[in-house]
Every structure is written in structure tokens, then in C-alpha cells.
Amino acid sequence: MPRAAIVADKLTKWFGAGEARTYAVKEASFEANWGEMLYIVGPSGSGKTTLLSMISGILRPNSGSVAIDGRDLWSQSDNEIADFRLNTIGFVFQDYHLFPRLTTAENVAIPLVLQRRRWDEALSAAAQCLKIVDLADKGQLPPTKLSGGEQQRVAIARAIVHQPEILVFDEPTASLDGETGRKIVSFVKAEILTAKRCIVIVTHDSRIFEYSNRIMEMEDGRVTGFRQGETV
């Protein structure tokens, strides 16, 4: 029986008030397990990113709960939630959000710096992570000198450098061509996903569905179903 890393129960989020109130997510419930790569798929505006934000401690839901490894997330204080994001979550943003004027290694080291690790120690760990994503020789370059696929790998290195248990990817292949996108996701599944890690990917790119363990479908803010994929 797989152990649940994330348990979302009847998560609801709306924006606006009165007649202008719009539901982004309505009573979404699901579980994501350790060792699992769960895809959240659906058309634009279906609430995927909002749901991802709520389970990663970025956006407070209006109702419902999120439990991470059995611990209720949103009952914690803002500082505790920030610490949770810093220590437990690794983010890969859609637009990467790399600092263009820092070196690649410095970009990767940022989560460790936020964890108050020593600067040289953080850079050393970043260099190790760049090796993992096969960018060992690009550490001193600014991200602007790298291709889209390489930038994506830098973002992945930044997401894993502090060894988080949960990784969240927002549209990881949106800016990449099909082949590069598939390479990246297959790399993530082969090298990053472990039995002690859970990866949640929001995407509507059907070309990478084959790499998922499970696919959760959303439409109009609701979870409409699950499809089984490969297992680790």
C-alpha cells in the first residue's frame, strides 16, 4: 500500500467577491504518494496552477485542507509555511525565474543560501547538482547564455539542490520543443524521482504523458478523474 505524501481534501479557492466571485478550484480531493510522479492535466483555466499553489504552500485555500506526510499544512503560521516551502518543496516555475545576471551556479545555490548555508558550501553543492543535470561545465555562465532546455535543467538543479521531498513543476515543457521536453521529463523520472520523493507536474502537454505514474484530470476547477500511468 503506497504511503501518501500529499493529501488534499475538498480544496476550494475562489477569487473576487459577491457576484464577481469566480471559483478557480472546487472541492478538489486527491492523494499523491511517495515515489510517484503525478500529473495534473486539463485545459487552460481549469485550476491546475491554483491547485498546485495550494498544495505547495503558496496560496491559502478558502476551504479544505492539505496534509503533507500527515501534517496539516494550512494550520501553520506564515513563517512555518515559508519554512515548509524552503525545506520541503522544490519549485520549477514555468518561466524558470532564473536570475539573469547571476551565474548558473549561484542561481542553483539560492535555496541553500535561503537556508543560511555558507556561501561557498552552497556553491559547492550547486556544482554537484549541475553535474547531475549534466551542466557541470556551465556553472560560471549566466543563464541567458544557455538554451531553453539547459535553463530548464538549471531550474531543476535549483529545485533539488536542497534535497526537498516534494517537487512541483509548473508547465515544465511549455517553452521547449517536443524532443527537449521529453528528454527533460524522462531525465526527471529516471534521475530525480526516488521512492522518498513525490513529484507533481502541472501540464497540458500530452507528449509527456507517457512518463507519468498517474494522471489527474481537471476541468472547471474540479477533479474529473484519474488515469493510471507507469509505476516506479
Next chain:
Amino acid sequence: MKEILILAYRLLVSDKGKYTALLVGTTFSVFLIVQMTSSFAGILTKASATVINIGASMWVMDPAASNTVFGSIPMPDYVLDAVRSINGVKYAVPLSVSAALLKLHDGTYQAVTVLGLDDTSLVGRPQLLQGNINDIFAENGFIAVKDEEFPKLENPAIGTEFELNNHRGVIVGIAKVATGTLYGTPTLYTTYYRAIQYIPSYAFTISYILVEPKTRSDIPYIKQEIARLGYLAETNQEFQNGISDYLKYKTSIGTNTLLMTVISFLVGLSICGQTFYTFILENLEHFGALKAMGAKGRELVCVILFQAGFTALVGYGLGIGLSTLLITAAKLRLPEYSSRVTFTNLGLAFVMVLIIASISGYAGVRRVLKIEPFEIFRG
């Protein structure tokens, strides 16, 4: 926190264009502020040149005298005797300060300031570069001060003769003083009695009485007793402050300098404020990403304040350096250039640059604290 500040530093200096613009703005502002206030400080110092150069501990004067050394109202001799009889007065001597016209060797006239020192003590005498101080007692003896006005006397040497109110004068010494004068006239020292003999005056002849108290604690009593005589006694510093206050508040020089300083501050604030705010705006999404990754609000505030503060300090150092360099170079070329960098100027510029940094930083902090990490996810 040190590592986060290193990150803040790297984020700041790695954007060379913006960092340079920020430094240029701060440096330029500090440069202008220091130039303005140093010029004013130079003017104030020169306005008090005679007080500084004579160096007496206390000055007794008519209370109606205006706040310049040359606006003295002569006092009768009995005041000197009365001052000398006050308990706590170590000694008191007369000083004559007067303006005169010299007829130079080539027949041209030159306005000068003549300081007549007490004949018995020569209290307030300058330091001689050439000649012997005792020669001041020689017939027609005058000592010329070698300051920036010296060439107006046709660079006299010992033995150079001139004419003063149909009296013959001879230069018997060349002296140096701590500070040149503001009013553009050369200075001559002679004895008190020769000064009042050569230069027509009112019935009374003592411009100031220079007083040395026995101890500093005697000063209040001496001032009180002199006030009872109907005269005013000020310490050296009080007299200088009075002259400074007059220039600051009762002439347009102070107002103009203040306005220019405020304008310099506003120029710096507008350049730095806008550049720093643009810098923050351009990095807003990155700050949002940091927030999403777990950076706390106070850490981001530290990052921004450090960046603003660091830029301010570097700009301050560069601005001070540039000002000092320019003032030094200008003084080498232009001896009349009156500019003086004082600790007050430096402090004022520092406070202003801190205000610039604070306002710039505050605008950035407000934006960064408002950004929601969710906005980053939504792209």
C-alpha cells in the same frame, strides 16, 4: 543572514548598468552637497579669519557692533582699564582693526586691513616667515601677511616701502596666518599706537579688547562684569559663531547655499530613487520567486535595504573622494578658492545620502512585500 547579504550584493553588482547608474546618482548628489556646503564653510571660515588668526580667548566689543570683525564700534580707553580690573582677567590688551588705502611704489592705491597689536605684548602676532618680530617696533615698521591677497601689494620683500595717509611705511617682516580673509584685502600688522597714529579714527580708538581669563571658569563672571559696563564679551568660538550666523541667516549667501544643497539632494534622490525603483521592478518577479521558494518578508527587506545602503555608502565614499580631489586641485590653481570640507559637511552629506537610500529602499520594499508568490506561478 551573511549569506543572504552576499546574495543581495551579487544581485546588485551583477547588474552593472543599473549599479553604475545608482552609483553615479549617489556620487553626483554627494559631490554637489559637499561642494555646496564646503564652499559655504570656506566662506564662513574666511569671514572669521581675523578672529581665528588673532586667536584671543575672549573679545570685548560694543554690543551694537555688527557681526563682522570690520563692523566694530571704537571703545574709550577707560573700558580697557575697567576690564583689566575685573577679577579673573589674566590680561587685557587693545586691538585696532581698520581699513586703509596704501599708495604702492608704482603709485597705485590698494585697500588694506591694518591690525594694530598691543605695543607691550604684541598679543595676536602672526608667525613670521621672514624678518624679526622686534622690527615691528622700528620706525614705520609693518608686517605683511603672505596669503592669497599678498600679490596685491606687489609681492613686497623686507625693506619695501609704501605710503599710508602721507606716512611712510616699511615692510619689516613677512608672516603667515592660519586663514586668509574673505574680503579680498591684504593684511598688515603693526603696533597699536602706530595704527591709530597713521589711520584717522573717531574719538575712541580701541576696536576690540582681547582678554585672557585666568581659568575657563572665570569666563562667565568676566562676561557678566563686562555686560555691567555696557559692553559685550564673547569667547573666540562665540564670536566666530556670531559671524557665521550673520552670514547664514542675515545674508542671501546662507539661503542660496541651503537651496542649492536641497536641490542637490533632490537631484540625487530623483536619480537614485528612480533607478533603484526600476531595479526593483525589473527584479520583482525574481523577488517573487525567492518568496515562493521560502524567503521570508524580513529577509527580502534586508536584501533591499542592504542594496540601498551599500550603494549609498559606496556613492558617499566616491562623492567625498571626488569633492576632495576637486577642492584640492582647485586650491592648487586658485589660491582665493574658499572651500573647506568639515566634519559637519561630511555628516550632513551622510545624513542626506542615508535619506536618499531610505526613501529609495522604502519604495522598493513596499513593492516587494506586496508581491504574491502565486503571481509567479500564474506567470
